[in-house]
Amino acid sequence: MEALQIHGSEAQKKTYLAPLIAGRWTGTMNLTEPQAGSDLGALKTRAEPKGDHHLLTGQKIFITYGDHEMAENIVHFVLARLPDAPNGSKGISLFIVPKFLVNADGSLGARNDVKAVALEHKLGIHASPTCVMAYGDEGGAVGYLVGEPNRGLEYMFTMMNNARLAVGVQGLAIAERALQAARAYAGQRVQGTTPGNDPAARLPIHHHPDIRRSLMAMRAWSEATRCLIYFAAGTLDRAKRHPDSTERADYQALVDLLIPIAKAWSTDRGVTAASLGVQIHGGAGFIEETGVAQFYRDARIAPIYEGTNGIQAIDLLGRKLLRDGGRTAHGLIAAMTVTLKALKANSDPEVKILANHLEPTLTALANATEYLLKLGEAEIARALAGASPYLDLFGLVLGGWLLAKSTLAARDRGDPIRDEKLAVTQFYMANHLPQALALEIAIVSGADSVLKLPPERI
Ligand SMILES: Cc1cc2nc3c(=O)[nH]c(=O)nc-3n(C[C@H](O)[C@H](O)[C@H](O)COP(=O)(O)OP(=O)(O)OC[C@H]3O[C@@H](n4cnc5c(N)ncnc54)[C@H](O)[C@@H]3O)c2cc1C
Known part of the structure; x- marks a missing residue:
């Protein structure tokens, strides 16, 4: 919510903030990938421009509350690379990827191409579902760029x-x-x-x-x-x-x-x-x-x-x-x-x-x-x-x-x-x-x- 409030467009804030603040929808942060933990510069998830949105493909791991049925929708904040992005941490952008696409009137539309494909078995915090997330298995998850390209890591750091x-x-x-x-x-x-x-x-x-x-x-x-x-x-x-x-x-x-x-x-x-x-x-x-x-x-x-x-x-x-x-x-x-x-x-x-x-x-x-x-x-x-x-x-x-x-x-x-x-x-x-x-x-x-x-x- 904080990242969205500071860096999101007016339209993004209008669509996502109120239901998030009300607790009707929940949010996640999708940073970690198998080869990119502390070293986020190594992340590979890709985002291809397509009209007014992007299509994301890739895998995220260890995502807290990556999926569940306790809220009407889940708003994933995903770090990914645009096709022409520089290597390393300077080439990472931030995207909103909702579990269910949101219609112009705020109602929920089609299921997006993002799903939890596995749950981690952990030492503790068993009540918190920690998920492996797959983006774009069926062609690409619809995502919306937050702010400017290649500034995703900086935006994440504001919160x-x-x-x-x-x-x-x-x-x-x-x-x-x-x-x-x-x-x-x-x-x-x-x-x-x-x-x-x-x-x-x-x-x-x-x-x-x-x-x-x-x-x-x-x-x-x-x-x-x-x-x-x-x-x-x-x-x-x-x-x-x-x-x-x-x-x-x-x-x-x-x-x-x-x-x-x-x-x-x-x-x-x-x-x-x-x-x-x-x-x-x-x-x-x-x-x-x-x-x-x-x-x-x-x-x-x-x-x-x-x-x-x-x-x-x-x-x-x-x-x-x-x-x-x-x-x-x-x-x-x-x-x-x-x-x-x-x-x-x-x-x-x-x-x-x-x-x-x-x-x-x-x-x-x-x-x-x-x-x-x-x-x-x-x-x-x-x-x-x-x-x-x-x-x-x-x-x-x-x-x-x-x-x-x-x-x-x-x-x-x-x-x-x-x-x-x-x-x-x-x-x-x-x-x-x-x-x-x-x-x-x-x-x-x-x-x-x-x-x-x-x-x-x-
Ligand atoms: C239960 C759980 C929930 C999580 N939830 C989320 C989530 O919601 N979203 C998300 O994106 N991620 C999530 N994570 C991922 C978590 O943030 C990472 O596990 C963490 O950042 C460490 O990355 P890593 O596991 O790849 O370890 P590595 O980066 O492989 O680190 C292994 C060890 O090496 C050390 N190390 C690594 N690099 C350096 C360096 N440059 N200098 C010195 N030491 C170094 C580390 O301190 C660590 O001790 C979750 C993880 C768990 C286990």
């Missing part, structure tokens, strides 16, 4: 920030859902006792320090990713709606930097939290009845689709950090330093001490940033070897910063949850955040060992 943020939300949502299930189970599963207690007593497992650690770990991941998602969402809104155009541009640069982290870091935390949730359930977690095995399976797709997390890390490093010479990252680190000062100046020793944890990791982030900027394009392979640890380091420090900010805000406002907020932040700062220090070492001194063995010998 990518929202799409990637939405997948980040899936990571957060599954972390929270796994936490709620684990918390409930740990409060009622009785097993053993704790040191110093009556040896004959039997207690719910949430009394055991190791289970408390696991539950706190899940809660801290969940709250930190929630903070990051809200921060990115707010920045996205400001980039669109701030009245001042210079501010809008700055917020746009900031959200562009944040999105790969919000997508990748949150979805990785979702997998970690779902795994901890299974562990807290013990054997019952591995058995289907509790439902938590499903969270773990479902969580695993989020680091893969909408651009794998490895691709997000490359995007963060190459397109977001190096391209503006570190300007936006430096601005963000400066904003974190302001919070650090506020922590240091706080009169409550329990808050003040948070600065001791945040400060060295902020330095680690600044050091890693300068190191990668120095390597730059000249030594890009070595820089890329550290891209994923850099994204993790950035995510960890952002999480710590935002938790600290929200702790300060909750205390200033006398919020009833302020003590819990402080406890979760203290846990995060003392248990999760120190990993940032190790990540700096991996980034700054890990590249040579990453690249030492030839790939075929690893």
Whole structure:
């Protein structure tokens, strides 16, 4: 809908937008092909001009909700090549291909030449039909060019920030859902006792320090990713709606930097939290009845689709950090330093001490940033070897910063949850955040060992 609103013609918007927004019709994005996943420049689906439309032929794979009978029509957004298109990603155009052709009065006409020819059998998200789509088996699927030729990938990218943020939300949502299930189970599963207690007593497992650690770990991941998602969402809104155009541009640069982290870091935390949730359930977690095995399976797709997390890390490093010479990252680190000062100046020793944890990791982030900027394009392979640890380091420090900010805000406002907020932040700062220090070492001194063995010998 967003892509259509921005890039579609008036006639296309008139035909497709209202039923899509009303939910009478659904939409898909058809990018992936067997030889073209992360590398969309390799896609082969063809679009031949025919009068006022095009005829598409080709195959798409892994298409979410590619076919179903829950809506009257399905509007496929398909990337394909025109006959004279340049090679690679500069020769890709965007087409609307409806499942049922739409008559001039908006009613549905003939079935288009596009069909789902197979369903994928998956590790998780079994309720979502993931389809292999065939275009043009009977001569060509009718498609309508959106915008100008050869700008399809660019058009798809206009909705990518929202799409990637939405997948980040899936990571957060599954972390929270796994936490709620684990918390409930740990409060009622009785097993053993704790040191110093009556040896004959039997207690719910949430009394055991190791289970408390696991539950706190899940809660801290969940709250930190929630903070990051809200921060990115707010920045996205400001980039669109701030009245001042210079501010809008700055917020746009900031959200562009944040999105790969919000997508990748949150979805990785979702997998970690779902795994901890299974562990807290013990054997019952591995058995289907509790439902938590499903969270773990479902969580695993989020680091893969909408651009794998490895691709997000490359995007963060190459397109977001190096391209503006570190300007936006430096601005963000400066904003974190302001919070650090506020922590240091706080009169409550329990808050003040948070600065001791945040400060060295902020330095680690600044050091890693300068190191990668120095390597730059000249030594890009070595820089890329550290891209994923850099994204993790950035995510960890952002999480710590935002938790600290929200702790300060909750205390200033006398919020009833302020003590819990402080406890979760203290846990995060003392248990999760120190990993940032190790990540700096991996980034700054890990590249040579990453690249030492030839790939075929690893
Ligand atoms: C359940 C499901 C639903 C999906 N839904 C849709 C959909 O609705 N529409 C759609 O178009 N697609 C969809 N996809 C496809 C999904 O977006 C792709 O699977 C994803 O982009 C990765 O592409 P690939 O599977 O070809 O992996 P590859 O691109 O082959 O990647 C394999 C590995 O290599 C890494 N890699 C690849 N290139 C590079 C590089 N240049 N540098 C470093 N590492 C690299 C990747 O990070 C990954 O770890 C879906 C996939 C699944 C599994």
